[in-house]
Amino acid sequence: xxxxxxxxxxxxxxxxxxxxxxxxxxxxxxxxxxxxxxxxxxxxxxxxxxxxxxxxxxxxxxxxxxxxxxxxxxxxxxxxxxxxxxxxxxxxxxxxxxxxxxxxxxxxxxxx
Amino acid sequence: xxxxxxxxxxxxxxxxxxxxxxxxxxxxxxxxxxxxxxxxxxxxxxxxxxxxxxxxxxxxxxxxxxxxxxxxxxxxxxxxxxxxxxxxxxxxxxxxxxxxxxxxxxxxxxxxx
Numbered sequence: 001x002x003x004x005x006x007x008x009x010x011x012x013x014x015x016x017x018x019x020x021x022x023x024x025x026x027x028x029x030x031x032x033x034x035x036x037x038x039x040x041x042x043x044x045x046x047x048x049x050x051x052x053x054x055x056x057x058x059x060x061x062x063x064x065x066x067x068x069x070x071x072x073x074x075x076x077x078x079x080x081x082x083x084x085x086x087x088x089x090x091x092x093x094x095x096x097x098x099x100x101x102x103x104x105x106x107x108x109x110x111x112x
Numbered sequence: 113x114x115x116x117x118x119x120x121x122x123x124x125x126x127x128x129x130x131x132x133x134x135x136x137x138x139x140x141x142x143x144x145x146x147x148x149x150x151x152x153x154x155x156x157x158x159x160x161x162x163x164x165x166x167x168x169x170x171x172x173x174x175x176x177x178x179x180x181x182x183x184x185x186x187x188x189x190x191x192x193x194x195x196x197x198x199x200x201x202x203x204x205x206x207x208x209x210x211x212x213x214x215x216x217x218x219x220x221x222x223x224x225x
Binding site: 004040041042043044045048050056090092099100101102103104105106 | 120144146148153154155156157158161201203205211212213214215216217218
């Protein structure tokens, strides 16, 4: 079983719709992250959480929100999706001792 | 015209050869560097890391070299295999005491049998 599980794997939605991407982990890590990947670009950080009561904005948080429901669960929401949010989204975890990230398999989101 | 940023640098090697993937990092204060491998359809996977107080670190078939003078990082893969075909990213801890892991755009490695 995957240590970091993202659902759904693929999603097509329309402009203006609200959408939630979910992430769960069995690694027991405190820290969780949401990244976005666009073709030819590096991974960019959307939000991160160092524990259940901690939420921080990353470099591209506009248009997104997150919820840390439990140590093992971290969801990403697009309140009103727009086409330039079409991208591959990754959830990741790390323990508190370093920067080594463990990524999920990604969610390919298309906003029409 | 086309945007250079949409095209990844590519490296094509023959199976069995050694591969060297290069990365220039941006922040001279960065103190931790990581290499990730991303296969098609999968999330990035940790390969090896190195702290700024080291110049070289070896893993299984991989070696990372750090040259802080010119802010350059390289990943060497020995005896490259078809399973090594992937996009390779470097990342640097560029935020000091704050969390900021900056990823490079990646290099596509293709291994020819």
